[in-house]
Amino acid sequence: DAGVIQSPRHEVTEMGQEVTLRCKPISGHDYLFWYRQTMMRGLELLIYFNNNVPIDDSGMPEDRFSAKMPNASFSTLKIQPSEPRDSAVYFCASRGGTRPGELFFGEGSRLTVL
Amino acid sequence: GNSVTQMEGPVTLSEEAFLTINCTYTATGYPSLFWYVQYPGEGLQLLLKATKADDKGSNKGFEATYRKETTSFHLEKGSVQVSDSAVYFCALYGNNRLAFGKGNQVVVIP
Numbered sequence: 380d381a382g383v384i385q386s387p388r389h390e391v392t393e394m395g396q397e398v399t400l401r402c403k404p405i406s407g408h409d410y411l412f413w414y415r416q417t418m419m420r421g422l423e424l425l426i427y428f429n430n431n432v433p434i435d436d437s438g439m440p441e442d443r444f445s446a447k448m449p450n451a452s453f454s455t456l457k458i459q460p461s462e463p464r465d466s467a468v469y470f471c472a473s474r475g476g477t478r479p480g481e482l483f484f485g486e487g488s489r490l491t492v493l
Numbered sequence: 494g495n496s497v498t499q500m501e502g503p504v505t506l507s508e509e510a511f512l513t514i515n516c517t518y519t520a521t522g523y524p525s526l527f528w529y530v531q532y533p534g535e536g537l538q539l540l541l542k543a544t545k546a547d548d549k550g551s552n553k554g555f556e557a558t559y560r561k562e563t564t565s566f567h568l569e570k571g572s573v574q575v576s577d578s579a580v581y582f583c584a585l586y587g588n589n590r591l592a593f594g595k596g597n598q599v600v601v602i603p
Contacts, residue, residue, distance in 0.1 A: 383536070421595040422537075422582065470536050480525050480586030484536030 381405070383485035385471050391491045397459040400488045402471030403452055412482065413446055413456050414470040422470075428454065461492045495520040495587045499594035507602050508575055514568040514597050516557075516583035524587035526550075526559050526566040531580040531596070540568075540581070573601045 384403040392398055404411045412427040426436040431448045439446070443462070448454040458465055468489050472482040500515040518526065525544045529537040541550030546561035555570045566583060578601045583594040 422593045424591075472536070479589070480527055480542065480584070480591050481539055482537070482591065484538065486534070486536050 383471055383473055383483050385469075385485035385488050387488055388486065389489045389491075391493065392461055393493050394462055395460045396492075397457065398461045398465075398490060398492075400456040400469050400471075400490070402454045402456070402485060404454070404471070404473030405483055406452070408473035408475050408483070409451070410474045410476065411448060411454050412472040412474075413454070414472065414484075416468045416470060416487070417466075425456070458490075461490075463492045466490055466492050495524060495585055495590065495592050497583050497585050497592055497594040499583050499597055503598040503600060505600045505602065506573060509572045510601075512568070512570045512573045512577070512599065514581055514583075514599070516566045516568065516594060518564050518566065518583075518585050520564075520585055520587050522587055524585045526557070527584040527586065527591075528555070528557055528566070528568050529582040529584055529593070531582065533579070537582060573599075575601045575603055577601050 383405055386401045409430050413425040415423045415425055423438055425438045426446045427434055428448045444458055446456045468487045470484050470487045472484045474482050496519045498517050527542045528540040530540045531537045541552040543550040543559035546559055549558045557566050557568045559566055580596045580598045582596045585592045
């Protein structure tokens with residue numbers, strides 16, 4: 380079975396450019412999460428969706444970040460404009476409704492903003 | 494709120510040594526506890542879990558016991574291998590949120 384699929388795996392961009400990260404959750408999972416991982420701050424929850432609806436976006440750092448989930452099989456995380464401090468690994472994760480706490484993570488998107 | 498604390502710093506040990514990674518938690522109610530592992534270049538994956546006090550989770554030779562009296566969920570393995578080199582995260586699920594610790598990098602030397 381396919382796991383959580385993220386793209387791109389690596390992205391290098393210049394400050395001020397728009398960045399879009401993509402995620403396909405596991406089929407049948409109704410929760411989707413976006414996390415950011417850095418050495419300094421560890422793993423941070425940015426936002427999560429339930430049945431395509433954003434439930435908690437309190438972790439989104441600022442208005443430059445936005446996330447959408449137009450359907451059950453696709454989500455995007457957009458940064459516009461990007462800044463060097465946004466450099467991190469961004470993970471998408473999904474889970475079913477019956478096993479809270481048991482997340483399935485993608486391999487991550489490593490973002491470098493120059 | 495709910496939180497998880499892991500011991501500071503990386504752990505370096507020789508193959509076949511005994512591994513312990515400490516994890517303590519603060520929570521209201523009766524949370525579920527988890528250990529996740531992140532191998533180099535990969536996302537996190539669930540290693541084991543325990544859903545109530547005195548439960549022992551186990552997988553791949555790793556074990557952790559949910560200790561309510563000491564609010565701990567320490568991870569142990571009796572004989573580590575080079576392939577166990579990874580970052581290990583303790584996590585707690587409660588109040589509809591999953592809280593992760595900061596993680597411990599484990600390096601196993603042949």
